[in-house]
Amino acid sequence: xxxLGEIAMNIKRKRxxxxxxxxxxxxxxxxxxxxQAVDILKKSYEEMGIEPIRGSxxxxxxxxxxxxxxxxxGKLGLAINEELAKEIIENIFSIEILLEKVVDIIKKVASYxxxxxxxxxxxxxxxxRLAARLLRYIFTMYYFGFIDRxxxxxxxxxxxxxxxxxxxxxxxFIRFVIAYEVGKKMSENEIKNKTSLNMxxxxxxxxxxxxxxxxxxxxIIDVAKHFFEIPQNLVNSLKSENK
Numbered sequence: 001x002x003x004l005g006e007i008a009m010n011i012k013r014k015r016x017x018x019x020x021x022x023x024x025x026x027x028x029x030x031x032x033x034x035x036q037a038v039d040i041l042k043k044s045y046e047e048m049g050i051e052p053i054r055g056s057x058x059x060x061x062x063x064x065x066x067x068x069x070x071x072x073x074g075k076l077g078l079a080i081n082e083e084l085a086k087e088i089i090e091n092i093f094s095i096e097i098l099l100e101k102v103v104d105i106i107k108k109v110a111s112y113x114x115x116x117x118x119x120x121x122x123x124x125x126x127x128x129r130l131a132a133r134l135l136r137y138i139f140t141m142y143y144f145g146f147i148d149r150x151x152x153x154x155x156x157x158x159x160x161x162x163x164x165x166x167x168x169x170x171x172x173f174i175r176f177v178i179a180y181e182v183g184k185k186m187s188e189n190e191i192k193n194k195t196s197l198n199m200x201x202x203x204x205x206x207x208x209x210x211x212x213x214x215x216x217x218x219x220i221i222d223v224a225k226h227f228f229e230i231p232q233n234l235v236n237s238l239k240s241e242n243k
């Protein structure tokens with residue numbers, strides 16, 4: 001039987017395969033720099049005929065951002081950090097190691113003021129760009145199954161509270177998350193029309209609990225197609241209802 005959910009799993013499986021293949025080459029070729037690793041990661045995705053995790057548009061540094069996927073799968077899935085020298089890991093993944101540290105810090109502190117008081121160096125470096133990378137890092141852990149949905153939503157709420165000066169960046173990313181979650185429901189045939197889409201969208205937004213983050217129907221479709229196979233008749237119907 002042809003199941004749309006299986007296609008979504010195949011997309012994810014292809015991404016995992018691309019990352020595992022990249023790791024194989026990195027270890028085999030004794031790669032020492034981030035630039036080399038990014039190039040290998042890009043080629044691995046191209047060989048699989050798939051793109052990394054992305055939103056509705058691809059940024060010029062998409063593959064550098066997706067080093068988070070390489071790091072997370074490598075460390076949590078393959079235990080590569082136990083095989084490679086610490087110096088090599090730190091040289092290739094300096095950004096991801098910082099993001100990992102920031103995630104742990106956000107779990108500990110209660111506010112932005114506490115963050116800046118106890119971790120002044122981290123606070124000085126926090127801007128919209130780093131916050132966006134941080135949010136992508138956490139999503140990557142969720143996407144590949146290293147944290148569950150409830151824990152992920154809880155982490156989003158905590159990030160929103162702690163990074164209050166950067167709340168607009170957080171809200172923009174939450175729109176992406178809601179679009180992803182709605183896309184998942186679309187691929188599972190749980191959404192039939194604009195009415196059910198809006199119901200699901202609002203329920204997910206309530207579950208996350210961060211205000212003013214509802215994505216448009218067009219944005220949902222644009223994001224979802226990078227993760228799921230959405231029935232074309234549903235896409236056409238939603239677009240026509242959105243006019």
